[in-house]
Amino acid sequence: MDFSLSKKHLMAQSLFRSFAENEVKPLAQEVDETEEFPKATVEKMAKSGFLGIPVPKEYGGQGCDPLTYVMCVEELAKVCGTTAVIVSAHTSLCIDPIMTYGTEEQKQKYVPDLASGRKLGAFGLTEPGAGTDAQGQQTKAVLDGDEWVLNGSKCFITNGKQADVYIIIAVTGIVEKRGRKMKEISAFIVEKGTPGFSFGTKEKKMGIRGSSTYELIFTDCRIPKENLLGQQGKGFNIAMHTLDGGRIGIAAQALGLAEGALETTIKYVKERKQFGRSIAQFQNTQFQLADMATKVEAAKMLVYRAAMAKATQKTYSVEAAMAKLYAAEVAMEVTTKAVQLHGGYGYIREYDVERMMRDAKITEIYEGTSEVQRMVISGNILK
Amino acid sequence: MGLEEYKGVYIFAQQVDNKLSNIAFELLGKARDLAKDLDTDVTAVLIGCDVKGLADELAAYGADKVIVVDDPQLKEYRTEPYAHALSSVINKYKPEIMLVGATAIGRDLGPRVSARVATGLTADCTKLDIGDFPLTPVPGKEQKHNQLLMTRPAFGGNTIATIACPNHRPQMATVRPGVMQAIAKIPGAKAVVEEYNPGFEPNNNYVEIMDVVKSVVDTVDIMDAKILVSGGRGVGSPENFKILEDLAKAIGGEVSCSRAVVDAGWKPKDLQVGQTGKTVRPNVYFAIGISGAIQHVAGMEESDVIIAINKDDTAPIFEVADYGIVGDLNKIVPELTKQIIAAKEAKI
Numbered sequence: 001m002d003f004s005l006s007k008k009h010l011m012a013q014s015l016f017r018s019f020a021e022n023e024v025k026p027l028a029q030e031v032d033e034t035e036e037f038p039k040a041t042v043e044k045m046a047k048s049g050f051l052g053i054p055v056p057k058e059y060g061g062q063g064c065d066p067l068t069y070v071m072c073v074e075e076l077a078k079v080c081g082t083t084a085v086i087v088s089a090h091t092s093l094c095i096d097p098i099m100t101y102g103t104e105e106q107k108q109k110y111v112p113d114l115a116s117g118r119k120l121g122a123f124g125l126t127e128p129g130a131g132t133d134a135q136g137q138q139t140k141a142v143l144d145g146d147e148w149v150l151n152g153s154k155c156f157i158t159n160g161k162q163a164d165v166y167i168i169i170a171v172t173g174i175v176e177k178r179g180r181k182m183k184e185i186s187a188f189i190v191e192k193g194t195p196g197f198s199f200g201t202k203e204k205k206m207g208i209r210g211s212s213t214y215e216l217i218f219t220d221c222r223i224p225k226e227n228l229l230g231q232q233g234k235g236f237n238i239a240m241h242t243l244d245g246g247r248i249g250i251a252a253q254a255l256g257l258a259e260g261a262l263e264t265t266i267k268y269v270k271e272r273k274q275f276g277r278s279i280a281q282f283q284n285t286q287f288q289l290a291d292m293a294t295k296v297e298a299a300k301m302l303v304y305r306a307a308m309a310k311a312t313q314k315t316y317s318v319e320a321a322m323a324k325l326y327a328a329e330v331a332m333e334v335t336t337k338a339v340q341l342h343g344g345y346g347y348i349r350e351y352d353v354e355r356m357m358r359d360a361k362i363t364e365i366y367e368g369t370s371e372v373q374r375m376v377i378s379g380n381i382l383k
Numbered sequence: 384m385g386l387e388e389y390k391g392v393y394i395f396a397q398q399v400d401n402k403l404s405n406i407a408f409e410l411l412g413k414a415r416d417l418a419k420d421l422d423t424d425v426t427a428v429l430i431g432c433d434v435k436g437l438a439d440e441l442a443a444y445g446a447d448k449v450i451v452v453d454d455p456q457l458k459e460y461r462t463e464p465y466a467h468a469l470s471s472v473i474n475k476y477k478p479e480i481m482l483v484g485a486t487a488i489g490r491d492l493g494p495r496v497s498a499r500v501a502t503g504l505t506a507d508c509t510k511l512d513i514g515d516f517p518l519t520p521v522p523g524k525e526q527k528h529n530q531l532l533m534t535r536p537a538f539g540g541n542t543i544a545t546i547a548c549p550n551h552r553p554q555m556a557t558v559r560p561g562v563m564q565a566i567a568k569i570p571g572a573k574a575v576v577e578e579y580n581p582g583f584e585p586n587n588n589y590v591e592i593m594d595v596v597k598s599v600v601d602t603v604d605i606m607d608a609k610i611l612v613s614g615g616r617g618v619g620s621p622e623n624f625k626i627l628e629d630l631a632k633a634i635g636g637e638v639s640c641s642r643a644v645v646d647a648g649w650k651p652k653d654l655q656v657g658q659t660g661k662t663v664r665p666n667v668y669f670a671i672g673i674s675g676a677i678q679h680v681a682g683m684e685e686s687d688v689i690i691a692i693n694k695d696d697t698a699p700i701f702e703v704a705d706y707g708i709v710g711d712l713n714k715i716v717p718e719l720t721k722q723i724i725a726a727k728e729a730k731i
Contacts, residue, residue, distance in 0.1 A: 128676030129699055138674065138697070151695070153616075153674075200616075201646040215646075217616070
C-alpha cells in the first residue's frame with residue numbers, strides 16, 4: 001500500500017497542470033459563453049499526446065497506465081469541465097472498447113488515428129426511450145448481404161458531430177432467454193461521413209457548454225459487415241464494460257471540478273475582507289473549507305483506487321461506481337459551497353465558480369446516474 | 384295550458400349571408416329520427432331577410448314544414464331581433480322540441496329564447512334520444528314517457544350528463560355541430576311553407592353592426608385544432624410535408640410536427656408537439672413518420688383518437704395509437720387523402 005505518486009506520475013501531473021493553466025484556463029470562460037467546441041485546444045492536446053494516454057505505444061499511444069490518464073482528465077477539469085469530458089469520452093468510450101473487443105484489423109485501422117488525435121471518438125448508446133434502461137434500444141441493425149443496415153437515432157452524444165469514429169449500440173434481433181423474448185444487442189464501429197449517418201439537434205446545456213452534444217440519426221446507413229465490434233449479441237456487455245471504464249473518467253472530471261472550486265475559493269477567502277479582516281479568518285469559512293478539503297481527498301482516493309483497479313483487475317465495476325458516485329456528489333456539494341463562500345460575486349459569470357457548479361451537476365447524471373451507481377454497488381453487496 | 388298541447392320537432396335553420404349552414408341539415412337529420420319516435424313531423428324555422436328561397440333546400444333534407452320569418456331587421460344575425468323572432472314562433476306554434484345548432488350564433492340565441500319562453504335548455508348536446516324520465520322508475524315519482532333525453536359532455540369531457548326537461552315545453556337543446564348526420568338529399572322535395580312575422584320594433588337592445596370581418600387564418604394555434612396531421616423525421620424533407628398538408632386540407636385539420644422536424648429547420652417551433660413544444664388534445668391526431676419517443680407522446684397522448692403511420696412495426700408510437708398502419712407514408716398518406724376526398728364528395 002503506497003499512497004505517494006511515482007516520479008513518472010508526478011512528472012505527468014505537472015505536465016498536465018501546466019498545459020491546463022496555460023492553454024485551457026484562459027479559454028474556459030469563452031468556451032462556456034460561446035458554447036463552441038474548443039477545436040484548437042483539442043489539436044494542441046493531440047500534439048501533446050493527451051488523446052491516447054493509456055493506449056499501448058505500438059498503436060500510437062503513450063503507453064501509460066489508467067492512473068496517468070485519470071490525472072490528465074482531473075487536471076483539465078480543474079480549469080475547464082468541457083475540455084476534460086472531450087478527452088474522457090474519446091479515450092474511455094471509443095478507444096477502450098476497440099482496444100478491448102476489436103479484432104487486430106479493427107485496432108490497426110482505427111486506434112492509431114484515434115490515439116494520436118488525428119481523429120476523435122464518441123460513443124452512441126442512449127436513445128430518447130433508452131437512458132438508464134439501456135435495454136430499451138430501438139435502433140436496429142439488419143445484415144443485408146455483407147453490410148449492416150442501421151436505422152434509428154441516438155441522443156445526447158458527447159463529441160457528436162466533432163468525432164470521426166463512433167461506437168454504436170443497436171438491436172440485431174430477438175432471442176429467447178429462459179422463455180422470455182429479449183433483444184439481441186450488438187456493437188458497431190461507424191465512421192462519420194457514411195451515407196445515411198447524419199446529425200440532428202445540438203443540445204443547449206446547463207453546463208459543459210462547449211462539449212458538443214448531438215443527436216445521431218441513422219437512415220438506411222450501410223456499414224461493412226466487418227464493422228461489428230466483438231461478437232454479435234454481446235453489445236450490451238460491451239456497452240456496460242465500456243461504461244465501467246468511462247465512469248472512472250467522469251469520476252476524475254468530478255474530482256477535478258471539486259479541486260478547482262476548492263483552490264479558487266481558498267485563494268478568494270484570503271483576499272476578501274469584511275468586518276476588517278479576511279473572511280478566511282471566520283470560523284465558518286474555516287470549517288466549511290475543512291469539510292470540503294476532506295471530502296475532496298476522500299473522493300481522490302476512491303478515483304485513484306478505481307484507476308489502479310482498472311490496471312490490475314479484470315472487473316472493476318464496483319470500484320468505478322463508488323468513485324463516480326462519491327466524486328460526483330462531492331463535486332456538486334463543493335462547487336455549491338464555493339459559490340456561497342464567494343458571496344454575490346460567486347453568482348457572477350465573471351468568476352469561475354458558478355461555471356464549475358453548472359458543470360458539476362452533469363457528473364451526477366451522465367455515464368450512469370448516481371442512482372445507477374447505487375444499483376451497481378448494492379447489487380454487488382447483496383449478491 | 385297543458386304540456387300535451389305542444390307538438391312537433393322544430394329546428395332552427397341557421398343561415399349566414401342567405402346560405403344555409405351545414406348544421407341546419409344535421410339538425411334535420413336528427414329531428415327526423417326524433418319525429419319518427421314521437422309519430423310527429425319536422426318543422427324548420429328559417430329566420431332572415433329574403434330567405435324564402437331556401438325553403439326547398441330544407442325540404443330536400445327532411446323538413447316537412449318551413450316557417451319563414453322574413454324581415455329587413457333580420458338581414459344579419461343580431462341577438463335581439465332573432466331572439467324575438469324565434470320566441471314568437473315558439474309561443475305561436477308550440478313545438479314539443481326545439482333544436483338549435485351549438486354554433487356561435489346558436490349558443491347566443493338558444494339561452495335568450497329559452498329564458499323568454501321560460502323553459503329548459505341543454506347546451507352542446509352530442510346525443511339526443513326519446514325515452515323515459517327518470518330512466519329507471521323511482522318509487523313515488525311519476526315516470527314520464529316520450530321525453531327528450533339530452534346527453535352532453537360536461538367538465539371538459541370528463542363526465543357525461545343526460546338531462547331531461549319533464550315539466551316545461553318546448554324541450555330545448557343546442558346541438559354540437561358535426562355530431563348528427565344529415566340524410567341523403569331528396570331531390571325535388573317540397574315543404575309546406577308558412578310565413579309569419581311577429582313585427583319588429585327596434586329597441587335599445589338592438590345591436591348596431593359596424594363591420595363584419597371575414598378573416599382568413601393562415602397561422603393556426605395547433606392547441607385549438609380539432610384534427611392534427613403531425614409529421615416527424617420520417618417525412619423525409621420539408622417539401623414532402625406537402626402530402627401532409629394535402630391530407631390536413633382534405634380532412635379539415637392542421638399540420639403539426641415533432642421536435643426533430645423543427646431542429647431540421649423544416650417547420651417553425653410553434654408547430655412542435657411534445658414536452659418542449661405544445662401539449663395538444665385534438666379529436667384526431669395523425670402521427671406520421673413519428674417514432675413516438677415519450678418526449679413527443681407526452682404532448683399528444685390525451686388526443687381522443689391517435690392514428691399512427693410508420694414503416695417500423697416496433698416503433699413505440701403504436702403503443703399509444705388507436706389505429707396503426709405499418710408501411711410507407713409516401714404511399715399511404717396520398718391514398719388516404721384521395722379516399723377522404725372521395726368519401727366527402729359521395730356525401731354531398
